[in-house]
Amino acid sequence: MNLIVTTTDSIEGAKITQYIDVLRCSMVVGTDLALTDLLSGANNKYRYQLNKIYDKGMRDLRQKGTSVGADAIVGLHTDFEEIFGKGKTKFVVSMVGTAVKLDCPRKAVPVDKYDSVPFTEVRRRQLFITLNNKLADDKYALNEDDWNDIINYSLFDLAPQIYRRYLLLAKETISSTPLAGKKLLLENFIPFMNSLDFEDAAEVVYSDFVTEPYATSEIVKACNLFHPGKIVDMLKHDNKHIVISLLGADKPTYDNTDLQQMRKIEEFLDNLPDTGHYEEGRGSLFSKTGTLLVCERGHTSAVELGGHCTETLERGLGICNLNVKGITEAEVNEIKLFKQKIAVLVSLLKSDKPE
Numbered sequence: 076m077n078l079i080v081t082t083t084d085s086i087e088g089a090k091i092t093q094y095i096d097v098l099r100c101s102m103v104v105g106t107d108l109a110l111t112d113l114l115s116g117a118n119n120k121y122r123y124q125l126n127k128i129y130d131k132g133m134r135d136l137r138q139k140g141t142s143v144g145a146d147a148i149v150g151l152h153t154d155f156e157e158i159f160g161k162g163k164t165k166f167v168v169s170m171v172g173t174a175v176k177l178d179c180p181r182k183a184v185p186v187d188k189y190d191s192v193p194f195t196e197v198r199r200r201q202l203f204i205t206l207n208n209k210l211a212d213d214k215y216a217l218n219e220d221d222w223n224d225i226i227n228y229s230l231f232d233l234a235p236q237i238y239r240r241y242l243l244l245a246k247e248t249i250s251s252t253p254l255a256g257k258k259l260l261l262e263n264f265i266p267f268m269n270s271l272d273f274e275d276a277a278e279v280v281y282s283d284f285v286t287e288p289y290a291t292s293e294i295v296k297a298c299n300l301f302h303p304g305k306i307v308d309m310l311k312h313d314n315k316h317i318v319i320s321l322l323g324a325d326k327p328t329y330d331n332t333d334l335q336q337m338r339k340i341e342e343f344l345d346n347l348p349d350t351g352h353y354e355e356g357r358g359s360l361f362s363k364t365g366t367l368l369v370c371e372r373g374h375t376s377a378v379e380l381g382g383h384c385t386e387t388l389e390r391g392l393g394i395c396n397l398n399v400k401g402i403t404e405a406e407v408n409e410i411k412l413f414k415q416k417i418a419v420l421v422s423l424l425k426s427d428k429p430e
């Protein structure tokens with residue numbers, strides 16, 4: 076739910092019924108540039124950073140607002156302050172706003188409204204509309220100028236469309252995308268996703284695990300988008316291979332909520348149903364225990380209990396390698412490492428429950 080944030084003291088069409096609290100957030104940023112250089116926007120890289128910081132501050136405030144039950148934040152004020160020390164310039168970005176309750180939050184304006192709008196915001200909106208229209212055409216390939224705009228103007232709201240484009244590219248066997256456009260997409264996509272907020276990026280990436288599951292799990296790994304909660308939601312569907320393919324991915328930080336969800340994933344993996352079965356072999360000719368594994372593909376091989384199918388697959392696809400649960404040795408190893416990660420987290424995290 077997107078909280079309304081505005082620099083004005085009131086909100087059109089809604090009445091403020093309660094002032095909850097003054098919310099603040101501040102961030103310290105170190106650079107080798109002076110603040111004036113940054114604000115003049117002379118340097119694209121820093122303007123991009125500044126936009127990112129601003130976005131992060133807005134998200135922090137929105138989160139704080141939501142956690143105190145606010146419908147909106149009014150009177151938003153942003154301050155940039157330069158501080159010097161140890162020969163380096165740092166600056167502090169502070170944002171202050173008042174969390175309020177509204178009488179008719181649903182009827183309130185759906186987008187942020189300003190007293191006055193910086194031209195960069197106007198340009199940003201225009202670029203968003205233009206690029207959004209271009210991306211609606213599957214044949215359109217983003218060019219270098221488009222990517223510069225996306226990055227310089229932090230057009231993060233294009234993420235769902237860009238992600239979709241990435242999946243289509245991963246899926247297609249005969250490409251209709253020109254080579255240059257394809258190269259640009261591949262080069263820019265991961266840095267773009269990395270610049271998004273964790274929750275926002277996860278929302279986009281986990282929205283489609285169907286089109287090209289393994290391209291998606293590569294993104295999850297490359298962008299540290301391991302999201303235990305979203306993976307738990309995936310457990311309802313029969314997709315253990317995809318779930319296992321995500322276990323090696325990380326997220327920026329782990330807390331007790333993550334740990335709880337990770338334990339649910341562990342429990343799911345511990346209780347995978349058998350997809351194959353064992354049969355009694357004809358004595359020691361087949362194996363020490365005389366056991367035969369019949370894997371889900373119907374191969375029969377002589378293995379120890381818990382072993383993996385040794386049958387060779389057709390068309391040079393290697394060894395079948397499935398065990399009685401239908402998973403490969405590499406997957407068993409991923410699960411082992413995942414359990415180890417859980418144990419390490421248990422040792423590092425303070426317990427939620429009082430002793």
Ligand SMILES: [Zn+2]
Pocket residue numbers: 370371372373374384385386395396397
């Ligand atoms: Zn097999």
